[in-house]
Amino acid sequence: MNKKLSIVATSLVTASLVLAACGNNNEAGKAPGSSDDSGKEKVTLSIWHNYTGDDQRAQTMRSIIEQYQKDHPEVELDVQAIPPDGYRTRLKTVAAANEMPDLFVMWPGVMTKEFQAGNLLQPVNELLDSKPEWKEGFLPGSFDGFTIGQDIFSAPIALSPTSILFYNKSILEANGLQPPKTWDDLMNAVSVLKEKKITPISLGNKAAWLAQSSIFSSLADRVTGTEWFLKAAAQDGAKFTDPEFVQSLAYLQELGNAGAFQEGFNSIDNTQMEQYFAQGKSAMMIDGGWALTNLAASASKEALDQMGATVLPSIPGGKGDPNTISGVVGTGIGMSAKVDGAKKQAAYDLMFAMAGPDAQKRVLESNQLVSYKVDLDKSKVTPIFAEVYELVNSVTRTPVYDGVLSSAVADELNNGLQELLMGGKPEAIAKKVQAAIEKESK
Known part of the structure; x- marks a missing residue:
């Protein structure tokens, strides 16, 4: 009798372990910071942008963000798309409360200086130095408006x-x-x-x-x-x-x-x-x-x-x-001073997706000037864009x-x-x- 009870108890324990294992395979059952099927730690990353219009550049940037999400299932993106006219005001409001999103579209010059003075930003030298060919592809002076001392706080996505x-x-x-x-x-x-x-x-x-x-x-x-x-x-x-x-x-x-x-x-x-x-x-x-x-x-x-x-x-x-x-060089993506760990690597990956060589080429072909060495295929842009491209370079x-x-x-x-x-x-x-x-x- 005792032997039978022991067998039944063992079976119940085994069954409960199997069920628990099945439950852990459910994405909804994963605890924050756990890994997905690829072994990468799951993170939530917030990003604010002003690419809300129907213009070609806005469509291109939104598609880059969407593609990143598909390529990185371990990252849950919290995307806030804010119309351009109200974007700076919204960003300055959260900056005043020290509640910055993880990543955000930002401007060179004054905004970079003010955010850095408020300890709201962190430099991205590590990302740039890890991809020297990308860093060297920018036109002279591209980082000036994003640089304070030796720290570079963003890479420009456009030339304005x-x-x-x-x-x-x-x-x-x-x-x-x-x-x-x-x-x-x-x-x-x-x-x-x-x-x-x-x-x-x-x-x-x-x-x-x-x-x-x-x-x-x-x-x-x-x-x-x-x-x-x-x-x-x-x-x-x-x-x-x-x-x-x-x-x-x-x-x-x-x-x-x-x-x-x-x-x-x-x-x-x-x-x-x-x-x-x-x-x-x-x-x-x-x-x-x-x-x-x-x-x-x-x-x-x-x-x-x-x-x-x-x-x-x-x-x-x-x-x-x-x-x-x-x-000026155009806007770039800034990173909150609070981002660290696995979230920081995910942020670096998204920043590169939005400002790397492929993105720069796509942005140029969306009739938006860039501060990056890209050969222009005039067949892919409007005649007035090609004219302005020549003008700006003269x-x-x-x-x-x-x-x-x-x-x-x-x-x-x-x-x-x-x-x-x-x-x-x-x-x-x-x-x-x-x-x-x-x-x-x-």
């Missing part, structure tokens, strides 16, 4: 010239005009087009940054020269109340007073502005390289064929080089104001430019910008 003068060839030719090379050429074109009831330049300044980034950064450099701006930004022998800066504001206001922009320009965004131009409702548009991928996705072939591109015109007596375009780059100034000072300038175009006085706006930077320097 911000002040390209796009023009409609048919509209200009029909009115006896050429792409403007001088300020007088531009003001004459505005006058001729206004008389014909044609909007000279489309503008979408709803989010306030566009007039600063796409028009003023380059226009002001024509007047003041780059050296003056960098000194003013550093408060090192120059101030924003100096005559040359006030004159820069006056030039922009002159455009506005001449009726260069359509009515309601402060109530539409840059995407609507680009559509306005693509539909032939304006003769020109001053915009950044990001417009190219938007136009490729939304404009007709006929509209794209009519587009040309050049630099902003020269300013009489200006101290800046007229053969320049303001711009000029030098000057700073973008909000890539150098702190967020608070850049916001003061952005709001000031909106006020300027609605009739505000250049001297008063210059004083506000100077006051903002002095307040920050105390």
Whole structure:
């Protein structure tokens, strides 16, 4: 009898162990930090991005993220896709609370410096050094805006010239005009087009940054020269109340007073502005390289064929080089200072997937400029993209104001430019910008 009971008990124990083993093979039954069938530790990785649009670059980046998820079943991605207009605000909000996502789209320059100062980032030198061929493929200066001391905090996924003068060839030719090379050429074109009831330049300044980034950064450099701006930004022998800066504001206001922009320009965004131009409702548009991928996705072939591109015109007596375009390397992927262990390796893998050589090629072919050595196959991009590609490679780059100034000072300038175009006085706006930077320097 005792022997039978012993056999039954042994059978029950064996059965329970088999059932437990079966239960452990169920993915839902795995504890956090356990391994998947490949033996890799399962991790959850959060990422925020602003690739929400229908433009080709956004579609490309989303597809890269989706492919990563398929290739890495051990990683559970928590993806937050936030529209571009609200993205920076959302990111700065979580930064203030020290609740950063594991990975996030970030900008070089000021944002990198502010996040690093708040101990919110960690460098990615280890990843870059582990793939030297990839690191060496970037164009000179690509890492500058992401570098503090010896630490590199991201690799750029794009190149962003911000002040390209796009023009409609048919509209200009029909009115006896050429792409403007001088300020007088531009003001004459505005006058001729206004008389014909044609909007000279489309503008979408709803989010306030566009007039600063796409028009003023380059226009002001024509007047003041780059050296003056960098000194003013550093408060090192120059101030924003100096005559040359006030004159820069006056030039922009002159455009506005001449009726260069359509009515309601402060109530539409840059995407609507680009559509306005693509539909032939304006003769020109001053915009950044990001417009190219938007136009490729939304404009007709006929509209794209009519587009040309050049630099902003020269300013009489200006101290800046007229053969320049303001711009920065584009956004990259930043990594939270809190990421470590298996999650860090997963983050490195995703960063490389989004900024590695294959991704750079795909981004270029989505009509988005990159800061990486990639041969352009012109058959895969629009004619206007190929033209801008040649243009950008034939000029030098000057700073973008909000890539150098702190967020608070850049916001003061952005709001000031909106006020300027609605009739505000250049001297008063210059004083506000100077006051903002002095307040920050105390």
